[in-house]
Amino acid sequence: MKVLVLNCGSSSLKYQLFDMTNEEVLAKGLVERIGIEGSTIKHTKSGQAAVSSTTDIPNHKVAIRLVTEHLLDANHGALSSLNELSAVGHRVVHGGEKFAKSVIIDQEVLDVIEDCVPLAPLHNPANLMGIRAVLDVLPDVPQVAVFDTAFHQTMPPKAFTYGLPYHYYEEGRLRRYGFHGTSHFYVANRTAEILGRSIEELKIVTCHMGNGSSIAAVDGGKSVDTSLGFSTVPGILMGTRSGDLDPVMVLHLMEQEGISPKAMSHILHKESGVLGISGISSDLRDIEEAASTGNERATLALEMLCYGVRKYIGAYAAAMGGIDAVVFTAGIGENSILVRQMVGEGLEFLGATLDISRNNIRGKEAIVSTDGSRVKILVVPTNEELVIARDTRTLVKE
Ligand code: ADP
Numbered sequence: 001m002k003v004l005v006l007n008c009g010s011s012s013l014k015y016q017l018f019d020m021t022n023e024e025v026l027a028k029g030l031v032e033r034i035g036i037e038g039s040t041i042k043h044t045k046s047g048q049a050a051v052s053s054t055t056d057i058p059n060h061k062v063a064i065r066l067v068t069e070h071l072l073d074a075n076h077g078a079l080s081s082l083n084e085l086s087a088v089g090h091r092v093v094h095g096g097e098k099f100a101k102s103v104i105i106d107q108e109v110l111d112v113i114e115d116c117v118p119l120a121p122l123h124n125p126a127n128l129m130g131i132r133a134v135l136d137v138l139p140d141v142p143q144v145a146v147f148d149t150a151f152h153q154t155m156p157p158k159a160f161t162y163g164l165p166y167h168y169y170e171e172g173r174l175r176r177y178g179f180h181g182t183s184h185f186y187v188a189n190r191t192a193e194i195l196g197r198s199i200e201e202l203k204i205v206t207c208h209m210g211n212g213s214s215i216a217a218v219d220g221g222k223s224v225d226t227s228l229g230f231s232t233v234p235g236i237l238m239g240t241r242s243g244d245l246d247p248v249m250v251l252h253l254m255e256q257e258g259i260s261p262k263a264m265s266h267i268l269h270k271e272s273g274v275l276g277i278s279g280i281s282s283d284l285r286d287i288e289e290a291a292s293t294g295n296e297r298a299t300l301a302l303e304m305l306c307y308g309v310r311k312y313i314g315a316y317a318a319a320m321g322g323i324d325a326v327v328f329t330a331g332i333g334e335n336s337i338l339v340r341q342m343v344g345e346g347l348e349f350l351g352a353t354l355d356i357s358r359n360n361i362r363g364k365e366a367i368v369s370t371d372g373s374r375v376k377i378l379v380v381p382t383n384e385e386l387v388i389a390r391d392t393r394t395l396v397k398e
Contacts, residue, residue: 002026002084003392004071005385007091008130010122011036013063017071017078018389020086025385026078027071031063039063043070051076060133068137088134088143089392091182091384093123095147096173102150102391105131105143113145119173119230144392151181154222159319162230178216178226180208180330182384187329188218190380194365195325203320205313208382209339210330211239211282215309217316225319227312233268236308237301239282242272243308277301284332284339306342313343317350323375326352329382335362344368344377351375 001021007014016028029043039057044050051070057063071079079085090105094116103109110131117124127145134143152160160176161169168174184206191206192199199221206216213236216226227235227244237243245268254264275282278301280290290298317323326347327333328340337360344354352375359368361379369377 001086001393001397002079003389004067004085004088005091005388005392006088006130006134007385008060008126008133010034010126010129013060013067013130015067016385016389018386020389020393023386023389027076029067029070031057031067033057034063035059041066041070043067043076045076045078048076060129061136064130064133064137082138082141085138085141087392087396088138088141089388090127090131090134090143090145091148091388092127092131092145093148093179094120094177095145095149096177097153097175099145099147099150100153102144102146102388102395104395105145109145119177142396144388144395146182146388146391148179148181149177151185152176152178152216152223152226155224155226159225174230176226176229178214178223179228179232180212180214180216181223182387183208183329183382184214184216184218184223184226186383186387187327187380188216188221190365191325191327191376191378192221194367194378194380195376197324202324203317203322204325204327205316205323207309207313207326207328207333207343208330209236209309209328209332209336212241213238213330213332215312215316217319219320225316236312237277237305238273239284240270240273240275242268242276274301274305277304284336288336288338302339302342306339309339309343310346313347314350323350323352325376325378327378327380329380334364334379334381337362340368340377340379347375347377352377 003018003020005016011034013031017026019026025046027045031041033039034057040054042050042052071077096116098112113124113128187206188204189199191204192202204218206218208214212232214226214228217224233241234244274287278287278298280286280298287298287301291302313326332339340359353370353373354377355370366379367376368379
């Protein structure tokens, strides 16, 4: 059974073709600058060199058609006919309170994704464009939506409700939703497998740290709290997003400096975080390098990031009444030896002791705590595409 996984952005589209008989990736690629001059596609058949081309790609429908042409190509393709394609699975950012798990896409599902556009104004419209493009190009292939928010729908009201007048939740849907759910789900379950334990008996704090970051408390396999909220701004310091703030400070700033809501949103999403503090870069590799040569603001950004992660781990251990494992994933979590070390250095009181030499790895699965550490610390590269492919297979087989 072959499943195509799509992650559609407003001007980009990432894809992976899976053979689900052995969960092997047959081909993958990236289309960029859709609707912008100089559109490109980069396609890689597994085991071969990538092929790239620049061509006119005015919309997602043309992009999907181009992807199918590459998948059928005699040299670098991976399908002999489109009939081999059993289903398409989409990453969809926001499912609101309607979707606590993945679903087969029909008109009703499309309507709900549309209804969630105000909650994710940048992402859901792009996801919808991708789904509609597949409907046009591959009308007979079933499609599945896998939501970033779904895994966190198990949070109890005490964790997801904000302290505003309650009608803003009832009427305005203002609550904590959380994001990166597919990644938290994957690494929590993989942690249980690696430890040879049942997920039901584990309390895990999952740290997804990339350009966007979130920490989650996963108790018995269920998300019970997470650091992103109504939006993708709160929580720990991110590449360009602020993380937790005093909301009144934002109002103060807008009033004092005459900043419009749109400009304030840009500051919170694009000018803050590691970039805003360091004044150097949003890329943690640049920050580590600058800090190593004594740059004070780069050092401050690094310290704020790691202090924030440590605070969330402590808070979530308390929220769950205990902790068995901490797992690091995504670009920073998988690759930054220094960040894991700086976070780990303050966790001994919880029973979590990092092994400095085991921690000296990048981008692969490992237990990086000492043998005697009661709380295990792990690195688990995330694989959201595999979760999407698995959910898609399960749903179309039902
Ligand atoms: P996204 O949220 O866009 O998917 P990623 O998960 O790819 O982001 O993470 C990107 C982040 O990972 C960047 O801040 C980058 O600096 C960081 N990163 C990647 N490799 C390393 C490394 N070797 N050391 C430190 N940070 C790294």
